[in-house]
Amino acid sequence: MSAHSHGHEAHGHDDHGHDHGHHEHHETFITKYIFSQDHKMIAKQFLITAIIMAVVGMGMSILFRLQLAWPGEGFAFSNFFLGDKFAPEGVLTPDMYLALVTIHGTIIVFFVLTGGLSGTFSNLLIPYQLGARDMASGLLNMISYWLFFISSVIMIASCFVEGGPASAGWTVYPPLSALPQAIPGSGLGMTLWLVSMAIFIASSLLGSLNYIVTVFNLRTKGMTMTRMPLTIWCFLITAVLGVLSFPVLLSCALLLMFDRSFGTAFYLSDIFMSGIPLEATGGSPLLFEHLFWFLGHPEVYIILLPALGLTSEVIATNSRKPIFGYRAMIVSVLAIAFLSFIVWGHHMFMTGMNPFLGTVFTFTTLLIAIPSAIKVFNYLATIWKGNLRLTPAMMFAIGMVSLFISGGLTGLILGDSALDINIHDTYFVVGHFHIVMGAGAIFGMFAGVYHWFPRFYGKFMLPKMGYLHFWMTITGVYGVFFPMHFLGLAGVPRRYYSNEEYEMFQGMENINVIITCFAIMASIGQLIFIFNFFYSIFKGRKSSQNPWGSNTLEWTAPVERIHGNWEGKIPEVHRWPYDYSKPGYDVDFVDQTVPLKDGESEGH
């Protein structure tokens, strides 16, 4: 234990009662690594599961990108992974193409960027940064992870059933997803998809409730709401969004299960298929779309806000400057969260929804750009006149800001109902959301992994390899998703297996080849990350207790990651977390546990 954390004993606060720090624990392999109730271990479990799922999701994207760039050409690579049934002679079948697109989206959106991102960093940082011994309920936390694990296994298993996995797009719009005779993937594959998602939602709810309770109840002495790091604010609001919106997705999925299995007609009406007029009448696919997007849009922010929180923390620490406009940042996040519940209709301008509703949703959607703009300007003001320590984490955090700007701006076009008429469901949409919430959130996650790796494992990741990973990733992201906007503006629809037969898309073949090349390069970059990650766990250089000169509480805990987080008393907080380069101090950071000097103001 370093001298630094001994210092806290002097503060002598003794509330929060008993001291867990020195318990003798009889831990077996199973309680320590498998059914662990320790937030740090659960965070690692989430992270590693998410990495595995991300590899699967990314691999799928390469398989369908090969088809898009070189339609009809055989690849041994595709045949190796998909076999003769789904890739005869190495050429992807149209069925499997849609299946891959669907599962790629599902895995990345839910399993990597929702479960993986919140699960990893909320679990790691909420107790650490609030000065708590653990989550409010270790048991629920453990159950949350294991439900996540089970749902991941079911989702992967669904890829191996006859007929293939769900293939109706990650939004699984009925009737396509409800009727096996419409597409083979809507048979057992779709059933497993729904089961997996139901379990996933339960996992997400348990996690979110735990995060909320912990933030409200387990803050250490002196940790007022406005002394919480922005990471915690973002995790808290994300959890609230999840609790309010995921149950709606569950009801949405449940009604779809009923329609599929029990002959109800919530989403079905007037369908004539395979020569038979179906019995189900009276339902509407629009109901499904409303329910789905009522989750679907907050979901975008469930993905994005944790990434923004991590980015805020990494940028402030590595700029050696307080985050600019701390309170404005909190208010912006609250505003974004509130607005995210009343904009879902912008996914439905062209679905036959009443055009008047289109007016309302355009209005609310464009409003969301205001708090987003504030956040961007505040980030810029934070790095202005800073002393930017460009660690790999900082590189990714700045990259996240760049992607948030680039992807957010095209939202102004898609959110405008009149403009959506022409680009709805085209590659413009694909480019937009991959930049802003796909890559943007992944960048936030990478920033988090590089920055808190010492907190996870007591080691550093290799920095050079981190830089290489960063450059390959950001080049790949812009190389893949910028050109897609041009395809979209030319009218190329998304989810097309091939555009070969269309005269009007002539001359654009090269764009698809370029995109695929960048995608392959970016995935090689991710393999470098994976190597770096696992290599550093075992062989990385050991880190000191507070390697980044950070103010927040997680760096006052011993490197060893003991049960209960702190030996002896938990730390007491005397100031906000962003006193970097504060005038009157010799060092460029002032720990949250350091009391204010006489006459010093808290300064935000």
Add this chain to the structure above:
Amino acid sequence: MVLITVLIVIVAVAKVMRSHELSAKMANDEEYVSLSEIKTQGFLYALFGVLLFGTLLAQMVGWGEFILPVSAAEHGDKIDDLFWVTMYLILFVFFVTHTFLFAFIFKYYEKKDQKALWFPHNNKLEMAWTVIPAIVLLSLVFYGLATWDDVINPKDDKNNLEVELVGEQFKWTAHYSGKDNQLGKVNFSAITSSNSLGIVTEATLDSALVGTIASIAQLEGQVKVLDSLVEKAEWSGKLEELAEAESQLSAWKANERRLKKLIAEKANYSVAEDDIIIRDTLFLCKGRNHHFSFRSKDVLHGAYFPHFRAQMNCVPGITTEFTFKPRYTAEEMKIEAAKEGKTFYSYELVCNKICGASHYKMRFPIVVLEQKDFDAKMKAAKTFGEEIAGN
């Protein structure tokens, strides 16, 4: 491609080995990344900024011809104006904020004696960058909404041509209103092999009922046979067949009930003998407003007319609509496109909502005709009345 991959892997491995050596050499108290490394990365970021701007501009020049084909519908100009206003605003903000971002990285990367400025907040600045975006966005909202209103609620036009477009896996069918410019009513219960759209007239309902009753009789027979087999315990594979037959039977019985109800309410009959159904091409009449009704027979489809700035989903169970006025024939369009340095090939309607394995092939050629050619085309086509009589 393979070469690039191999090259990258080699570089990566080299980097791994080097950084491994470096990290092994590093003492525990040494900085994680050195100042010279940070300087390199700061320069690289600035270089990346230049490349990013450069490649974006190059893409806009090189691929600019693909952005928005010339609008072949009148309302398209309004949409394109709004698009370009928004696009220039976006590009402006993109370049300005990114310039700041890259410039700040380049200027303020960590140096030995550099001190960060204590600057936690500034009310004036924050107010400025709240109010200015708010004003800009609100203007954009109102401009956008005015355009939306113009496009989606066009003024009533007595001269509107009523056209119905029906999507099904994986083809389109155009249903014209014929002489009376009134579309015949439709109902999926009335669909038969000779009435693929389910147009409701006295004759079609009667024949649909006959067909339905025949299907019921045939399925009842099938169920009986299967039942007896199952009772004799010869049920390997028969249970699924039985369940399938029973569910089909119940679907046809429901259809019988619906048809009988439709027949009882005679008001549902419509005059549709003059309607015209065309299955291979969507003919449009230049200079006339087309009021499209969209329907789907099975799953969701998306009727997307990229050249006409029009799109609407086809939803089973409801009718959706969109109105637009074509203004150029293909020949004229070629000339208009050439004026802007673009190439025009042909008009096409594409499906833009995932609908199954052959989604990507669900297309419909569009031909825009002058009024007189259009009239001639309609005159020459078989009417629905003739079609069912011929059967």
